Amino acid sequence: MEGECKVVLDAAVDTEARTQTLRVKPSSKLTTALLLFTLCLAVAAAAVLVFNRHDPGHDEENFDLHHTLRQISNVRAAIHLEGEYNPKRKTSVEWKNGVDQSHFQGGLELNDNEIVIPRTGLYFVYSQASFRVNCISSDADDTTSKPMVHLSHTVKRWSSSYGGRDTTKSYQTILHSVRTACQMKASSDPDEEGSWFSAVYMGAVFNLMRGDRLKTVMEEKMLQGLEDDQGKTFFGVFAL
Numbered sequence: 001m002e003g004e005c006k007v008v009l010d011a012a013v014d015t016e017a018r019t020q021t022l023r024v025k026p027s028s029k030l031t032t033a034l035l036l037f038t039l040c041l042a043v044a045a046a047a048v049l050v051f052n053r054h055d056p057g058h059d060e061e062n063f064d065l066h067h068t069l070r071q072i073s074n075v076r077a078a079i080h081l082e083g084e085y086n087p088k089r090k091t092s093v094e095w096k097n098g099v100d101q102s103h104f105q106g107g108l109e110l111n112d113n114e115i116v117i118p119r120t121g122l123y124f125v126y127s128q129a130s131f132r133v134n135c136i137s138s139d140a141d142d143t144t145s146k147p148m149v150h151l152s153h154t155v156k157r158w159s160s161s162y163g164g165r166d167t168t169k170s171y172q173t174i175l176h177s178v179r180t181a182c183q184m185k186a187s188s189d190p191d192e193e194g195s196w197f198s199a200v201y202m203g204a205v206f207n208l209m210r211g212d213r214l215k216t217v218m219e220e221k222m223l224q225g226l227e228d229d230q231g232k233t234f235f236g237v238f239a240l
Contacts, residue, residue: 082095114215121208126203131181
């Protein structure tokens with residue numbers, strides 16, 4: 001009886017072991033397959049990484065692309081022009097780009113001595129004109145009086161939004177300043193006797209439209225006394 005129980009018990013244990021073995025085998029195969037697949041993915045990713053790292057052309061293309069995107073995102077429309085006297089221009093100074101501290105970016109450009117707006121938006125417009133004025137009286141017999149000289153500086157805007165039949169003449173004043181110059185006492189320096197240095201600056205924010213044009217207007221008789229040294233006469237716009 002005892003022998004029969006032992007045989008039955010051994011058979012039961014053997015059957016249970018085989019059952020567990022059969023149950024474990026599929027799970028083990030699936031786990032092994034997953035591990036092999038993950039390993040393959042890791043090897044492939046490492047190979048791509050090594051290839052890209054050793055491919056200077058690929059790195060250079062990525063750098064150029066990132067640099068270009070960074071520049072596009074950071075560029076804000078701006079232009080700064082330096083002015084100089086040009087006798088051929090009777091109503092304004094000659095605005096120059098590419099000299100001294102002048103620059104332009106973001107679509108703003110100089111065209112026919114006017115600044116062209118690239119897109120609609122808010123812009124800060126500014127300008128300064130510096131003059132050296134002769135304050136000596138034109139009357140030779142009058143050695144005491146010093147005539148007053150009025151300096152004016154204007155920025156005008158052309159825009160298709162103004163309408164009108166002749167759109168080429170649709171300029172309106174957006175900035176205007178007048179300053180009275182001339183010293184009322186004699187100078188101790190003979191070289192500065194009768195001279196008065198004055199700068200007319202103005203600036204403000206405007207909502208401008210794409211295609212608008214900005215120009216400056218000055219009195220012709222004052223242009224010969226323009227101070228065109230670096231930083232004295234300028235014209236600029238930048239987007240807000």
